[in-house]
Amino acid sequence: EAGVAQSPRYKIIEKRQSVAFWCNPISGHATLYWYQQILGQGPKLLIQFQNNGVVDDSQLPKDRFSAERLKGVDSTLKIQPAKLEDSAVYLCASSLGGRIEQFFGPGTRLTVL
Amino acid sequence: AQRVTQPEKLLSVFKGAPVELKCNYSYSGSPELFWYVQYSRQRLQLLLRHISRESIKGFTADLNKGETSFHLKKPFAQEEDSAMYYCASNNYGQNFVFGPGTRLSVLP
Numbered sequence: 001e002a003g004v005a006q007s008p009r010y011k012i013i014e015k016r017q018s019v020a021f022w023c024n025p026i027s028g029h030a031t032l033y034w035y036q037q038i039l040g041q042g043p044k045l046l047i048q049f050q051n052n053g054v055v056d057d058s059q060l061p062k063d064r065f066s067a068e069r070l071k072g073v074d075s076t077l078k079i080q081p082a083k084l085e086d087s088a089v090y091l092c093a094s095s096l097g098g099r100i101e102q103f104f105g106p107g108t109r110l111t112v113l
Numbered sequence: 114a115q116r117v118t119q120p121e122k123l124l125s126v127f128k129g130a131p132v133e134l135k136c137n138y139s140y141s142g143s144p145e146l147f148w149y150v151q152y153s154r155q156r157l158q159l160l161l162r163h164i165s166r167e168s169i170k171g172f173t174a175d176l177n178k179g180e181t182s183f184h185l186k187k188p189f190a191q192e193e194d195s196a197m198y199y200c201a202s203n204n205y206g207q208n209f210v211f212g213p214g215t216r217l218s219v220l221p
Contacts, residue, residue, distance in 0.1 A: 003156070033209065042117075042199050042211035043157070056208045091157065102209075104157040 002026065004105035006092050012111045018080040021108045025073070025094030031055075033102060034067055034077050035091040043091055049075065079110075087112045115140045117202050117212035125218045126190050134185040134215045136174075136200030144204040146176055146183040149211070151197040160185075160198070170194070190219045 005024040013019050025032050030051050035043035046065065047057040051072035060067070064083070069075040079086055089109050093102040116139035126132050138144060148160040161169045163176040163183060174185045183200060200212040 035211075040213070042201075042213045044211070045208045048208065058208060093157075101159045101162070106156055 004092055004094055004103055006090075006105035006108055008108055009106060010109050010111075012113065013082055014113050015084055016081040018078065019082055019110060020076050020078045021090050021092075021110075023075045023077070023092030023105060025075070025092070026103055029094035029096055029103070030072070031095045031097055032069055032075050033091075033093040033095075034075070035093065037089045037091055037107070039088070046077070082110075082112045084112050086110060115144070115202060115204055115210050117200050117210050119198075119200055119212040119215045121215045122213070123216045123218065125220060127220050128192055129189050132187050132190045132194070132217065132219075134198050134200075134217065136183045136185065136212060138181050138183065138200075138202050140181075140204060142204050144202045146174070147201045147203075148172070148174055148183075148185050149199045149201055151199070153196070157199070190217075192219045192221060195219045 004026055007022050011019055032049045034046045036046050037043045046060045047067045048055040049069040052069045065079055067077045087110055089107040091107045092105040095102045118137045120135055146163040149157050150160040151157045161174060172185055172187045174183050176183050195218050197214050197216050199214045203209045
């Protein structure tokens with residue numbers, strides 16, 4: 001089966017600019033996650049969707065980050081405006097449900113200058 | 114808030130030696146614990162989860178609620194085990210939490 005797809009793979013922007021990341025989960029997976037992984041740290045959950053509803057966004061900096069999952073399939077994560085500390089790898093993962101195996105995408109490496 | 118700790122950033126062992134990667138979690142209840150692995154230039158992937166009680170690639174992990182630990186063990190390390198290992202937990206009503214990771218380097 002095809003895995004989780006993410007684009008772009010790399011993005012370089014200047015601070016205060018906007019950026020968007022796209023994720024296509026594995027077909028049939030109801031749960032979708034966005035993680036932020038800063039260099040040298042483990043992934044940190046930003047937001048979790050169950051179909052097109054938000055299950056948990058407690059760690060999403062809502063003043064600058066937003067995410068949506070229209071129609072319960074693809075998802076986009078947006079940062080507006082970006083800060084230097086947003087430089088990280090943004091990982092998307094999906095699973096059939098919560099608390100079970102997550103399948104990860106390749107990630108998008110964001111560099112904010 | 115729930116927390117997962119992995120005290121070693123880097124662990125180096127020789128091929129054939131036993132390996133133990135430590136993981137501790139900070140809360141009570143009935144968490145589900147996982148080990149994820151990331152090999153060089155590959156995606157993060159599940160290695161094993163405590164609920165399945167299985168051995169994957171020779172690795173095992175036992176949940177010790179008394180010590181709040183979920184250490185990953187392998188009796189004889191292989192060079193292909195070199196990777197980044199992340200312990201993770203999920204508790205009802207809490208979000209999914211990853212530890213900071215341990216880089217395992219298996220030397221020839």
